[in-house]
Amino acid sequence: MLIEGKKVGTTTGARPPGRAWFHLPAPEVGASGCGPTPESRGYLGKPERWTLRCPTRNADSAHHRVDARPDVVTRGAGASVHLMTIEYLGSKSQLLDFVLRPILEQADVHTVADVFCGTASVSRALAERGRRVIANDHLHLCATLAEAQLLGSATPCFDGLGDVIAPRDGESRYSAVVRQLNEAEPVAGFFYRTYSPASSLNGAGRMYLTEDNAGKVDAMRLQIADWEGALTRGERAILLRDLVRAVTRVSNTAGTYGCYLKTWKPRARQPIALAALPTSELPRRSHEVHRSDACEVAGAVEADALYLDPPYTKRQYAAYYHLLETLVSGAHPPVTGSTGLPPWQEKSSDFCYSRRAPAALRELLDRVRTPHVFLSYSEDGHIPHETILTIMRGLGRVRWSERATRRYRSNSRGRDRGLVPERLYHLVLQT
Numbered sequence: 004m005l006i007e008g009k010k011v012g013t014t015t016g017a018r019p020p021g022r023a024w025f026h027l028p029a030p031e032v033g034a035s036g037c038g039p040t041p042e043s044r045g046y047l048g049k050p051e052r053w054t055l056r057c058p059t060r061n062a063d064s065a066h067h068r069v070d071a072r073p074d075v076v077t078r079g080a081g082a083s084v085h086l087m088t089i090e091y092l093g094s095k096s097q098l099l100d101f102v103l104r105p106i107l108e109q110a111d112v113h114t115v116a117d118v119f120c121g122t123a124s125v126s127r128a129l130a131e132r133g134r135r136v137i138a139n140d141h142l143h144l145c146a147t148l149a150e151a152q153l154l155g156s157a158t159p160c161f162d163g164l165g166d167v168i169a170p171r172d173g174e175s176r177y178s179a180v181v182r183q184l185n186e187a188e189p190v191a192g193f194f195y196r197t198y199s200p201a202s203s204l205n206g207a208g209r210m211y212l213t214e215d216n217a218g219k220v221d222a223m224r225l226q227i228a229d230w231e232g233a234l235t236r237g238e239r240a241i242l243l244r245d246l247v248r249a250v251t252r253v254s255n256t257a258g259t260y261g262c263y264l265k266t267w268k269p270r271a272r273q274p275i276a277l278a279a280l281p282t283s284e285l286p287r288r289s290h291e292v293h294r295s296d297a298c299e300v301a302g303a304v305e306a307d308a309l310y311l312d313p314p315y316t317k318r319q320y321a322a323y324y325h326l327l328e329t330l331v332s333g334a335h336p337p338v339t340g341s342t343g344l345p346p347w348q349e350k351s352s353d354f355c356y357s358r359r360a361p362a363a364l365r366e367l368l369d370r371v372r373t374p375h376v377f378l379s380y381s382e383d384g385h386i387p388h389e390t391i392l393t394i395m396r397g398l399g400r401v402r403w404s405e406r407a408t409r410r411y412r413s414n415s416r417g418r419d420r421g422l423v424p425e426r427l428y429h430l431v432l433q434t
């Protein structure tokens with residue numbers, strides 16, 4: 004049952020008189036940091052526009068060449084992000100045919116390690132095509148999305164919850180669990196106190212979520228935590244994934260969480276509601292999911308191929324998706340600044356610094372033991388094409404293919420972004 008858009012509880016409109024669900028504990032958030040811009044408040048200054056259009060979604064297949072500079076940039080999918088799970092910078096969900104083709108062409112590649120898995124769009128697509136997948140990302144958010152995609156059943160039955168779940172006529176247990184989460188009474192928890200206007204009591208007045216929605220988010224997250232001992236790893240991940248999807252739909256942002264908008268966009272005023280996500284059953288393989296540093300996993304993993312999709316710009320995922328990362332991790336970190344940023348530096352990536360990125364790639368590749376390595380990288384990235392080729396040629400035989408994608412510009416408001424080559428390198432290691 005799809006319950007998207009259903010009105011839930013009292014999450015819209017004015018708070019009912021006499022209802023006292025919100026108790027405000029002692030202040031917990033800081034209030035320093037940069038001031039507001041005309042449209043937004045955030046350390047990045049301006050709101051981002053990055054949900055790009057994708058006019059050539061099923062565009063031509065990639066042009067494959069061997070170790071020679073391609074002179075044809077194929078028309079390809081835009082740099083758009085598709086919402087199988089959530090909107091995510093650098094998601095390859097619109098480039099799957101381009102990314103998968105060279106991997107699937109290798110008859111000796113049965114197990115692939117996707118060590119910067121993000122939304123797990125590539126992991127999931129490989130698993131659907133019968134490959135065994137080892138997914139990894141250092142964020143809780145992404146490891147959990149991967150667990151939902153790889154370890155969750157298409158028809159999760161939540162047996163461990165027993166009679167706590169009471170399906171109605173024709174309702175699956177999964178839909179009943181989702182309905183019960185949607186019916187949770189709001190509480191004045193961490194998200195309410197930190198990321199809704201209620202935080203103004205502490206001097207911040209953040210507008211990521213309405214007070215009503217933030218209270219519901221707190222209640223649903225608490226309920227999932229309460230159930231945790233009775234859930235399988237896949238079931239827990241499915242519920243958190245559904246919560247993340249619901250939060251992204253009502254977040255008062257332009258996509259990422261570096262800032263929030265200063266006025267409510269219409270969708271942010273909608274009541275939050277989880278929706279059961281229908282998926283298909285995967286071929287039976289024993290997939291793995293890790294939450295670790297990509298370099299460590301790359302050096303230790305038993306696989307036939309490594310798929311690398313590292314960040315290629317200065318945008319640090321731990322900061323850009325801080326609110327979702329906190330939601331999934333279940334932590335209540337101290338936050339600072341007008342944006343309520345928790346400490347994220349521990350999860351900063353060397354690939355996001357132009358000076359460090361080439362060395363980070365070299366170090367990672369030096370550790371690799373799989374016969375094949377596939378690397379996604381954009382011409383707009385910190386590491387120049389020629390540098391990538393030089394590093395790879397020191398290790399084996401290199402091919403690459405490229406496809407033109409729409410350039411992402413956080414401040415161009417969707418105009419004049421132009422096309423930029425997205426490349427897929429294939430390194431066959433010398434033995």
Ligand SMILES: C[S@@+](CC[C@H](N)C(=O)[O-])C[C@H]1O[C@@H](n2cnc3c(N)ncnc32)[C@H](O)[C@@H]1O
Binds near residue numbers: 096118121312
């Ligand atoms: C370009 S995104 C991957 C997108 C993914 N292929 C998809 O389709 O959604 C890069 C990912 O690398 C992760 N990451 C960055 N540095 C990392 C590191 N050192 N170890 C593990 N993951 C890292 C980020 O959290 C982010 O999810």
